[in-house]
Amino acid sequence: AEPETTAIAEPAYLLLVCVLASHTSGRRTSGLLKSIPDQCSNNMGIGVCCKPNHEIKEKSKHLEGLLAANEKRPVRIVVKRYIPGAKKMLGEKILLFCRHGQGYHNAAAAASEYECDCAVKGGKCPYLDDKLVDPHLTEVGKQQMIPLSKLTAAMPVQAELVLVSPLCRAVQTALFGFQHLLETKVPFVAFESAREISGQHKCDKRRPLSEIKKEFPQVDFSNIKDNEDSLWTEERESYGHLLDRAYEFMVTIGRRPEKVIAIASHSTWLLAVFNCILSIDEADSDLKLWFKTGELRAVTVAWIEESI
Secondary structure: OOOOOOOOHHHHHHHHHHHOHHHOOOOOOOOOHHHOOOOOOOOOOOOOOOOOOHHHHHHHHHHHHHHHHOOOOOEEEEEEEOOOOOOOOOOOEEEEEEEOOOEHHHHHHHHOOOOOOOOOOOOOOHHHOHHHOOOOEOHHHHHHHHHHHHHHHHOOOOOOEEEEOOOHHHHHHHHHHOHHHHHHOOOEEEOHHHOOOOOOOHHHOOOOHHHHHHHOOOOEOOOOOOOOOOOOOOOOOOHHHHHHHHHHHHHHHHHOOOOEEEEEEOHHHHHHHHHHHEEEOHHHHHHHOOOOOOOEEEEEEEEEEOOO
16 A cells, blocks of 8 residues: 655655746745755655665765766766746756656555665565556556646746656656646657666666557657666666666767757656766756656756867
């Protein structure tokens, strides 16, 4: 059974603070995110992680591995917080990054007395359950989409393209959270390179492409060629490989003609992008924080070629 949840007032704030707070004063809002407790709660409401200190430990482990595997790359991708009405640089884009809503694997981790202990022989990591292959959003996750969809529909800029991880929870989040864009025929396109760190955990294994395409006909899956999941293996994907594909994804975005793009992805992928792939000033360092479920962050991005 899923943990009980309470009202969604606080989670709505988590969403609004990232994008709309600057409307009130026109000032930068880098301090606002720091007022959000970077800790977990037993409440599985919007933007709240699954177990006391569970995601904090997970974040710390992932961040250490990502930073150790990171390396200098030929394109520097410079990011700052999006402020409505601010003057944009030539070639700059607005990107709307979103973490998926609560999935059944998040609920399973919350209900389990065990944390991820895959490195320990005979461990009892909750993500190893065969029933959790490519999980859907829970009812709580779907409820998280209500304030998200209201927020995205009311934003002063609207995405011309929505890019999604092909994992079910991210596709559902994109379709629910940006549902108003379906009416205007904005393309929703899946990319394998936007997937969560893969391997070992059953929740990060993609279902056959034929099944996904049948369930989500609104999404273009033409960039994915393999019906079976060729990224997932019994071994956990290396942080270096995750960073390589995340960087490839971000460079691809820079070459696209659209000026406003939404991306629906996952916690560790977003942690990798915001802490290793993107160049972020100290004033906006709170953008590097772990994304809560259902959280949206709007940023402006510029791509700068550099010699290594």
